[in-house]
Amino acid sequence: MKLLELRGITKRFAHTVALDNVDFDLLKGEVHALLGENGAGKTTLVSIISGVYQPDSGQILLEGKPVTLKSPRDAYRRGIVLVPQHPALPESLTVYEALALFLDKSPSRKLKTFIEERLRKFGIEVDLDKRISLLTPYEKVKVEIAKALVADAKIYIFDEATSLLGHGDRELLYKIIRTLCAEGRGVIYITHRIDEVFNIADRVTVLRKGRKVLTRRINEVTREELLEAMFGKKLEEYAGPRSASTHGEGLAVENLTVQDDYGRLAVRNVTLSVKYGEIVTILAAPGAGHREFLEAIVGLRKPVSGRVKVNGIDVTGRDPSFIRRMGVAYIPDDRLGLGVAPGLAVKWNLVMRDLDKFTTKVGTFHKFLNDALVKVLEKVGLAPDVLPVPCAELSGGQIQRIITARELFLREVKVIVALNPFYGLDYETTSLLRKTLIDLRNSGCAILVATEDIEEAVKLGDRILVMREGKILKEFSGSTVSARELAKVLTL
Amino acid sequence: MTRIRIRIVRRERTTRGFHLLLTVLSLIGAFLIAGVLMIFLGVNPLAFYSIFLQSSILTTWGLQITLSYLVPILLCCLSAIVSYRAALWNIGQEGQYIIGAMTALAAGAFLFPNVPPPLSYIILVLAGAAGGGVWALICGLLRIVSEINEAVTTLLMYYVALQLLNYVCRVAWRNPAFVGHPETYSLAPQYMLSFGGSLAIAIAVLVITWFLIDRTKLGLELDLLSEGFRVAQYSGVKPSRVILWSMFFSGALAGISGALYLASTSGFLQPEFSVGYGFAGIIAAWLCDLKVLYAPLASFLLAMMYSSGHALQACLHVSIDIIDAIEGLILMAVLTVHFFTRYKIVLVRQ
Amino acid sequence: MIIADILNYLLQLGTVFLLATEGSLVVQRAGLLNLGIEGFFAMAAFVAYLVQVMTGNFALSMLAAVCVAVAMNMIFTVLTVHLRLNHIVSGLAVAMFGVGLAYAFGRSLVQIPVYVQLPVLNIGGIYIDPIEILSFIIVGLLWFMMYKTKLGYKIRIVGEDPYVADMLGIDITKVRYIATLIEGALVGMAACYYILVSAGAWSEGVTAGKGWLAIVLAMMGLWDPLYAVAAVYTVVTIRDLIRLVPGIGENVFLLEAFSYIIAISLLAVVSHFEIKKRKRVSIPLALAKVYSREERARKYT
Structure with a gap:
């Protein structure tokens, strides 16, 4: 029996087509993984299923009946809950108050007991009386999961839920998902990690550039087929010549420590240097501190301690326009918010x-x-x-x-700093940007790129650094390392 | 089963003609509703329309009055444009207008009464600009230091200005020669401006403002600030500095408005000096879509409202306050245009 | 005896501002900065006066005032919630419309005084009327609603972050309508009480600035129903004791200007303190920001 069916969903934003005629379905008691690169349309698709966006065309059927999901509230009433990628929780309430509000019930003793029991059943540990503003981002993800679990929904959607979770909690999440399926509910699991798909899913759908590429049962598909579907011809593309010669130190960072927006230490005592004529890539999972690191270099964030030198001149704590005048370029990933x-x-x-x-x-x-x-x-x-x-x-x-x-x-720039520069880009722009960066390296620029994408890190980097929890974990040489090796370190 | 639902969808780019058409339609709508209000007040709406037009543009005398209101409204309109371009909500133009007139009077009547003409006009304008500018600057400072919404403080500062106006008229600068009605001493005669003189200065200010806002990086800094603090910071604009100078600039324009109006009319202050040109300026700013070059046209329409007010009172026995109500209607109508140029309503059949 | 008189006077004015401030507080908590309050305060006062002159029935006047205030507040809600327009300019439009309309109609009235004598409770020379008692009951109820009920939580979350509220399944439009409804009702009551009990007659400019001051008082009270009482009575005391100083004559204007400056300074001090404590005090961070779900969600994808 089909719990959910989407037929021909199309969604446009201004000039881009985020989803192009996508079909999708979910059966009772199954985990249907949604796989794709960053920007393939996964989040847009689940936003439509959870009522955040309205599709421009196409039909949504719940248990065979056509429905319109007008808002997240509407979707929730019909039994669809979403664990979003970025926690969206009321900062001024306690965890318990937020959960009560989500269930649309007034706080009471009975309700609290119910919530406690339900969370115990799934093995989730959160402090119900703590104020959400005092939680770490990692605890907030757990609250989002708890929020979904206390609701008695038919369809659960997890959007990159593991990206902020630690290893032990990932196993817990898999267990929770299996329990949910055993109860006859359906789970949509969004990820860009192929390993996870084989770990948890019954079926998998791959999206690429807003189009559905394939839907298969998990035992009928191989890892290579999935890679092929996700990246297409990107896999056999360019792995060009590495840097020929380097000279002098373009960017030098000494013992840099930086806080994130919540006041946690996001970058701890990092030292690195980028020479003229080389590209250094930092490979990191979302939330590993690479964002804060780059922002501190270009002056958008004041470091707690440490030094940043451009061409030998100390620019620590100077404002972005000063650092710009020193010949530093910064390509941010938040294009509409900052770029x-x-x-x-x-x-x-x-x-x-x-x-x-x-x-x-x-x-x-x-x-x-x-x-x-x-x-x-x-x-x-x-x-x-x-x-x-x-x-x-x-x-x-x-x-x-x-x-x-x-x-x-x-x-005239001498130092280039870029954060996730290829995120969500079309093929042509990606190639153009990559070629531009390599040309500039060859003409003597010092380039530092932080990316969450293994392929990009390998293709660009003369040296590749892996960053985790605010520290440089390991360094590789770009000419000898393989993507498989990097993936291992990244998921340690 | 087919159900029809209403959805609000963002529009792709609209043409200037479409915008203009909507603006004209919205104004017609506002005046139609104003006509309905007239029926409630026991007045024939046709008589209202005819008196409105006659007293504002169709007679030479009416046109003169309208033009005399144009100057203060135009300058307040520029003041509003400068602050709204930066997404700073200065709505206290009326207060800055009063303070500008007061500082101009202080300069022209007490501090430098013997300065010869060309210099006296410069003093007049500078004094007005300084008064209004500082008055608004206070609110900019409060915004930076204590994060208080500048809309609220500029409004409150209007009330402070209003009380001060009453105080100087009745006590501090009261001219004992006027018995009965409280009035201040007058500007020295060489400070007095003809209507043409004040219009010339206003046009000069308009051109300077246009140059600064549309032709130099100052305008770009305003726009960047309105796009948010982070983008502004990234592009090397210091938000607090832009807040301060744009609030000062905005207040200064309203202050000049007060100074010019004082010098081109009676030359002395009275409690009735504040009649709402500041608020009219805000409406004009939205009517011209925050474009400096269209400001004169929009201000002219608002000036027509003011010049017809007295005629309405005299001929139709309608209180002059109805002008405020109609202005409110126009503002609502113009705002609705902003909605329709950004969004469209579509019916979706499910 | 003089002290009792002064207290009676302050209590009367305090009640007017307390009701209006609590109204503005609720709506600001829901993230709407409603400058239109000046307009429907004027309209409600005018209608209350008109109904009182025609019928002589205080309850009926109050009902009429509340209805008018609520209806006019709906204009603001439609402009900001449905048409997603700028709160400040929309509020200003409603304010101008309301004030203009009230005084345009008001001028044609014969301005007869209609002081309404409400039954009072005499406690040692201090007379307390039912509305004054009601104002404090309302403070208690609002406090309870804001911190102990589902609706209060919803209002606070909508004002803090509408996107979060949306993701929690809260109907933002409905919550904002309820908030403006409460505001309209409270401001209507305040206006009726002011014009019929405190001022006693309709005259030119009788309501000027009352609504706008309420907005500031709500901010000064950190949008908390109990703190607002302190804010209201502090400012009302400073503002209106000035008028009672014997022999003050026309200097009253200077002192009144000064009282506004004190109000602004107090607000500055309170806000400054609040910025530091932001982690602990819950405040409407989304005040005066227009919310549109799809546009907000896009920033996350």
Whole structure:
């Protein structure tokens, strides 16, 4: 019996098609894994199933009946609960109050006993009386799981739930999922790790660039087939020549310690150096501290202790525009939140980091500005007619090209820092960006890329560092390491 | 089973013509509702429309009055544009207008009464700008230091200004020559402006503002601030610095408005000096979609409202306060346009 | 005896501001910054006065005031919740509309005083009327609602982070409607009590600034129903004792300006303190921010 069926779901955002005519179904008592790269459309698909997004076209059937899921509340009432990738919990309440609110019940002794029993049954340990604002991100994920479990739902969705969990808790989660299935519920399990799929799933669906590539029973599919489906021709692509010569120290980081937004130590005493003419990649799982590390280097975060030197000059704790003027480029992964000002035209997004260079003493813009902009747009393969268009109306790939043009070509840069630069990009933009980075390395730039993607780390890095829990775990040479070896270290 | 549901969907880019069409339609809608209000007040709506047009543009005398209101409203409109472009919600233009007039009077009547004309006008404008600017700057400081919403503080500072206006008219600067009605001493004669003079200064200020906001990086800094602190910081804009100077700039424009209005009308202050040009300016700013070049047109429409107010009171015995209500309606209508240019409502058949 | 008179006077004015402040507090807690309160305070006061003049029935006047305030507040809710428009400008529009309408209609009235004498409880020269008692009961009820009931939790979460509320399955639109409903009712009561019991007659500018001050008082009380009592009575005492100083004459304007400055300074001090304690005090962090589910969710994908 089909618990859930999606027929021909399509969802567009401005100029990108996030989901293109996707079919999906879920049976009673099964785990259906949803596999795909970052940006393949997995999260969009579950957002539609859990009522966050409305599909542009297509049909959703619950137990054979067509339904409209108007909101997360509506989905929840119909028996669908989601454990989101990023915990979204009320900071000012205690865990217990939040759970009570989710069940739409007034707090009472009886309810508390019920919740405690239910959590004990699944073996989840959370302090019910602790305020959520005092929890660590890792504890918050557990609260999200607890929240889903206290609800008596038919369909459970776990969106990359293990990315923030430790190893022991991962096993616990697998056990919970098996219990849920034994009770006749359905589980949709989203991940980008193939190992997990073989571990837990009954069936697997692979998405690539918003399209469904395959749906198979797990015993009818091999790891290679799944890899092929996830990445397509990307696998046999480019593993180009490594750096020929390096000279001098472009970026030097000494004993850097940095806090995250919650005041935890995200980076602990990290030392590294990047020479001119080499690419160093940091491979890390989400939340490993690489984000905070890069932000501290480019001045977006004040380090607790340690030193950052660019070309031998100490820039520790200086503001981003000062560090920019030292010839540092930064490509952030939060493109709409930080990379560009979405409401402003491309033109202004291009000049915004180099106002000192393109304005006169009075503050007016130089006459040669437009010509300069047209020239850099050409380098990233964009036509000049995007100049007056607000960035919010462009696709992710176009936005990344704009960021690339601004950071790399509008000023002479010596040091390039990039965070997840290929996340969610189309094939063409990915190749263009990779080629650009390699060209700049060959012409003598020092490049530091932090990525969550093993393939990218291998393809780019002359040296590859693996980061976990704020520390550099191990260093590899790019010419000898294999992806398999890296995966082992990353999942230790 | 087919059910029809309403969904709000983000629109792709709209053309300028579409925006204009919606604006015109919304204004017509606002005036139609105003007509209905007239029926409730016992007035023939057609008479209302005809008096409105006659007293504001169709007669030379009416047109003159309208133009005289244009200057203060235009400057308050610019003041609103400057702060709203940065997503700073200065709604205390009226207060800054009062303080600007007061500082101008202090300069022109007490501090430098003997300065000769070309210099006197410069002093007049600078004094008004300084007064209004500092008045708004206080709210900018409070925003930075204590994170208090500037909309709330600018509003409260309007009340402070209003009380101070009453105080200077009745006590501090009261001119004993006027018996009965509380009025202050007047500006020295060389400070007085003709209507043409004040319009010329207003146009000069408009051009300067346009240049700064649309042609230099100052405008870009405002826009970046409105996109959020993180983006601003990343692009090298210091949020607190932009907050301070844009609040000062915004307040200064409203202050100049007060100074010019004082110098081009009676030359002395009275408790009735505050009649709501500041609030009219805010509406005009939304009406012109925060574009400096369209500000004169939008301000002119609001000025028409003001010039017809007295005629409505005299001919139709409607209280002048109805102008406030109609302004409120126009603002609602114009805001609705902003909704429809960003979103569209679609019916979905399931 | 003079002290008792002063206390009576303060209690009366305090009640007006307390009711309005508690109303504004509820709606701010739900994340809406409603400047329209100035407008429907004026309209409610005008309607209460009109009904009282026509019928002489206080209960009926209050009912009418509450209805008008609630109805006008719905304009604001539609503009901000459904049309996703800027709270500040929408509120300003409602305020201008309400104030303009109230005084336009109000001027045509004959301005006869209609002081309503409510039955009072005499405690040592201090007269306490039922509305004054009610205002304190309402404070208690709101406190209970805010911290002990499901609805209170929902209102707080919606104001703190609408996205989280949405993911918890809370109907944001409904919660915000309930909050504006409560605000409308309380402000309607405040306006009716003010015009009929405290001011006693309709006159030009009689309600000016009352609503806006309530917004500030709610912030000053850190959006807590109990702290708000302290905020209201502190500011009302400072503000209105000034008028009672003998021989103050026209200097009252200067002192009144000063009282607003004191209010702003107090708010600055309280806010400064609150920033440091943010981890412990729950506050509407999403105040005046427009929420749209799909646009918010996109930032996470």
